Amino acid sequence: MDFVGVSKRFDKSGPAVLDGIDLSVRSGEIVGIIGPSGAGKSTLARLINGLERPTGGQVFVHGAEHSRASERELNRLRTDIGMIFQQFNLFNSRTVAGNVDFALKVAHFPKAKRRSRIDELLDFVGIADKADQWPAALSGGQKQRVGIARALATSPSTLIADEATSALDPQTTSDTLKLLRRINSDLGTTIVVITHEMDVIRDVCESVAVLDHGRLVDHGDVYSVFERPTSDVTRGLLRHAVAGVPDADALATLRARHPGLLATVSVRDDGAVRGHQDATFDLPAAVAERGARSTVIAGGISDIAGRPFGALTYEITGDATSVDAARAQLVRIDGVVVHEETKQ
Ligand SMILES: Nc1ncnc2c1ncn2[C@@H]1O[C@H](COP(=O)(O)OP(=O)(O)OP(=O)(O)O)[C@@H](O)[C@H]1O
Numbered sequence: 001m002d003f004v005g006v007s008k009r010f011d012k013s014g015p016a017v018l019d020g021i022d023l024s025v026r027s028g029e030i031v032g033i034i035g036p037s038g039a040g041k042s043t044l045a046r047l048i049n050g051l052e053r054p055t056g057g058q059v060f061v062h063g064a065e066h067s068r069a070s071e072r073e074l075n076r077l078r079t080d081i082g083m084i085f086q087q088f089n090l091f092n093s094r095t096v097a098g099n100v101d102f103a104l105k106v107a108h109f110p111k112a113k114r115r116s117r118i119d120e121l122l123d124f125v126g127i128a129d130k131a132d133q134w135p136a137a138l139s140g141g142q143k144q145r146v147g148i149a150r151a152l153a154t155s156p157s158t159l160i161a162d163e164a165t166s167a168l169d170p171q172t173t174s175d176t177l178k179l180l181r182r183i184n185s186d187l188g189t190t191i192v193v194i195t196h197e198m199d200v201i202r203d204v205c206e207s208v209a210v211l212d213h214g215r216l217v218d219h220g221d222v223y224s225v226f227e228r229p230t231s232d233v234t235r236g237l238l239r240h241a242v243a244g245v246p247d248a249d250a251l252a253t254l255r256a257r258h259p260g261l262l263a264t265v266s267v268r269d270d271g272a273v274r275g276h277q278d279a280t281f282d283l284p285a286a287v288a289e290r291g292a293r294s295t296v297i298a299g300g301i302s303d304i305a306g307r308p309f310g311a312l313t314y315e316i317t318g319d320a321t322s323v324d325a326a327r328a329q330l331v332r333i334d335g336v337v338v339h340e341e342t343k344q
Pocket residue numbers: 010017035036037038039040041042043044196
């Protein structure tokens with residue numbers, strides 16, 4: 001999937017909702033599109049399935065240029081793109097099986113094979129026992145599984161999940177994201193995850209594109225973007241998803257409880273601290289060598305694309321000479337931030 005210099009205006013004299021987007025998505029990857037409300041995420045998704053056309057640039061999906069396709073060609077191309085939504089968009093007047101059947105009918109799937117295809121799909125998403133239930137009798141997570149089964153009915157090579165977990169509780173979100181990963185690994189489906197939550201990106205995506213006011217402000221594999229965000233929007237979104245260097249408010253709270261010297265160590269791949277020659281730099285050991293003690297008081301380590309990522313904040317205590325010696329060592333290490341108390 002390729003976006004080449006894509007722009008979109010709904011009104012000729014109005015603002016650009018998307019502005020000069022250059023973005024490539026590899027076939028078979030899970031990519032996240034994230035950004036604050038109004039950033040242009042849903043518009044980008046609608047360009048992928050041809051519900052909107054760009055006012056500038058080109059959109060290619062599986063080699064076909066969507067931006068130029070006729071309405072007829074678009075209809076055919078759309079059968080190769082499944083969509084799932086925050087509000088599930090199920091037909092309440094049809095059973096679970098009936099909802100999936102509808103997608104098969106629309107795609108002219110052979111009638112004789114429909115029942116077995118429905119059973120296969122419901123089994124795959126884990127709700128085989130709900131085939132004859134009505135949507136109203138299902139939980140949010142089960143409804144989303146029906147939505148997913150329906151979106152997969154025609155074996156699309158791309159699935160767009162537009163805020164698909166935003167209405168779900170944390171456990172159901174986690175189960176749904178696991179299902180998306182299984183769809184990707186078992187069926188090879190390219191998945192575009194539209195979200196405003198960095199936790200979702202962290203838990204399921206391989207690459208991420210960050211939108212702000214219609215512009216692409218960060219893009220790359222998830223680990224790199226988490227490690228080196230280049231925009232304030234990305235940094236703001238990350239604050240809630242991974243532990244980092246505490247901001248001024250968090251630091252004030254920590255200081256109120258911990259009078260010692262405070263220092264934060266970034267935890268990166270293999271525990272290595274970037275820029276430090278000894279990849280196993282160990283703050284507690286370094287501090288102990290100088291006769292001081294260290295205690296973890298804040299932080300966390302997440303798993304991002306199978307690699308550790310996070311930060312740990314320590315309080316360093318002991319006699320003044322030992323703490324000063326520890327401080328002198330720590331300020332020289334890249335990846336360690338020593339929080340000096342500013343004198344009033
Ligand atoms: N059909 C339309 N006509 C006019 N303006 C539109 C249309 N669709 C979207 N917009 C505008 O485009 C901008 C981006 O909207 P979009 O829905 O793509 O953002 P989003 O990032 O998905 O936001 P949210 O997270 O709130 O869903 C908004 O300012 C919105 O008002």
